[in-house]
Amino acid sequence: MISLAKPLPTSICGCCLAVLIVGCQGVGQSKPDARRAFDRYVQITEQRIGKEEASDPAWLFLDSLPPPARSNAAGRLSKGEVVVESRLTRDEGQVIDVPGGMVHHWVAVVFVPGVTIPQALALLQNYDDHYRIYAPEVERSKLIARTQDDFQIYYRLRREKVVTVVMDAYYDVHYGPIRNHHTWSRSYSTKIQEVSRPGDQDEKLLPGDDGTGFMWRLNTYWQYLEREGGLYIQCEAISLSRDIPAGLGWMIGPYVETVPRESLLFTLGRTREQLLKKTN
Numbered sequence: 001m002i003s004l005a006k007p008l009p010t011s012i013c014g015c016c017l018a019v020l021i022v023g024c025q026g027v028g029q030s031k032p033d034a035r036r037a038f039d040r041y042v043q044i045t046e047q048r049i050g051k052e053e054a055s056d057p058a059w060l061f062l063d064s065l066p067p068p069a070r071s072n073a074a075g076r077l078s079k080g081e082v083v084v085e086s087r088l089t090r091d092e093g094q095v096i097d098v099p100g101g102m103v104h105h106w107v108a109v110v111f112v113p114g115v116t117i118p119q120a121l122a123l124l125q126n127y128d129d130h131y132r133i134y135a136p137e138v139e140r141s142k143l144i145a146r147t148q149d150d151f152q153i154y155y156r157l158r159r160e161k162v163v164t165v166v167m168d169a170y171y172d173v174h175y176g177p178i179r180n181h182h183t184w185s186r187s188y189s190t191k192i193q194e195v196s197r198p199g200d201q202d203e204k205l206l207p208g209d210d211g212t213g214f215m216w217r218l219n220t221y222w223q224y225l226e227r228e229g230g231l232y233i234q235c236e237a238i239s240l241s242r243d244i245p246a247g248l249g250w251m252i253g254p255y256v257e258t259v260p261r262e263s264l265l266f267t268l269g270r271t272r273e274q275l276l277k278k279t280n
Contacts, residue, residue: 034101035209038217038240041096041103045089045238049221058182058225060234061085061107077111077232082268084108084261087236101216104239104260110268112275113230117178120224120231123274124185125175127153133274137266139166149175156195157215161259165214166198168205181226189218213242214259233271237264 052059062073062083073083087105089096096103112120123133130141140156151173159165169192175185194211197203209216217240225232239260 031100033099034216034240034243037096037098038101038103040091041089041098041105042219042238044091044096045105045236046221048089049236053184057184058180058223058227060109060223060225060232061236062109077109080110080272082108082110082265082272084265086261098240098243100243102241102243104241105237106261106264107234107236108264108268109232109234110272111228111230111232112272114279115231115275117181117183117224117226117231119279120233120271120275121175121183123271123278125151127151130155134267134270136160137263144170149177151175159214159259159263161262165212166195167215168193168195169215169218171218183224185222185224187218187220187222192216192218216240216242231275233268235264235268 056063062070065073076083085107087107089105126133127141127143131138134141136158138155139158140154142154144152144154146152151171153171153173155169155171157167157169159167170190171187172190173185173187176183191208192215193205193208194214195203196206196211217238219238221236223232223234225234237260
């Protein structure tokens with residue numbers, strides 16, 4: 001089902017998140033069990049993605065929707081909307097337990113009329129300018145190294161939702177070949193560090209996997225498909241964060257879940273906007 005989730009009222013979220021922040025101080029470090037569970041989650045998800053690509057390299061999640069939902073999604077895409085859906089990977093039918101952590105799994109797609117894959121890649125691979133393109137979520141960006149289709153990049157990320165969390169994040173990104181009007185890319189976080197007192201003279205980086213734990217890991221899986229006079233861009237995002245303290249899940253859980261979703265919506269929406277500017 002296409003997600004229609006709405007965040008809790010700001011007044012409630014502010015109080016709940018304040019409690020969460022207090023509870024996170026000094027105990028936000030990711031645990032080996034959570035990291036292993038996330039790795040298992042990713043492994044099974046990538047097996048599914050591999051099977052989809054083997055059967056149909058140009059597969060989009062919209063293609064698996066029932067006809068009424070697919071028609072509705074197509075109408076929304078033609079209006080410039082980003083269509084998003086929550087996902088859940090299971091291990092032999094069982095929900096994967098992540099001790100001390102939460103996995104956030106979303107997939108979204110956008111349609112950009114009159115745009116080609118090379119035009120999109122020129123924008124997406126211009127990492128030194130991403131701090132301009134994806135502001136305010138990306139405050140700094142830099143291409144560290146490139147070897148053919150492999151990139152190492154750096155972002156300073158800002159997440160604002162009642163509270164503000166700033167992180168320095170490093171990623172390995174690989175792009176596939178363009179074949180039959182289709183290509184793909186994958187991005188894996190290699191290090192994420194929360195920034196304490198960002199912008200101040202005493203700014204410092206917390207140890208990796210420490211801090212409030214709003215994001216410990218982030219993998220993204222992209223598909224680019226030229227079809228119907230434009231370009232479909234799909235991104236499947238899987239992230240790992242700390243768990244919610246006992247007793248607060250019913251209040252904070254739905255709220256925390258909106259942050260990865262909204263970030264994905266922002267990224268695809270801004271990509272579409274920038275591509276249309278460059279082609280008009």
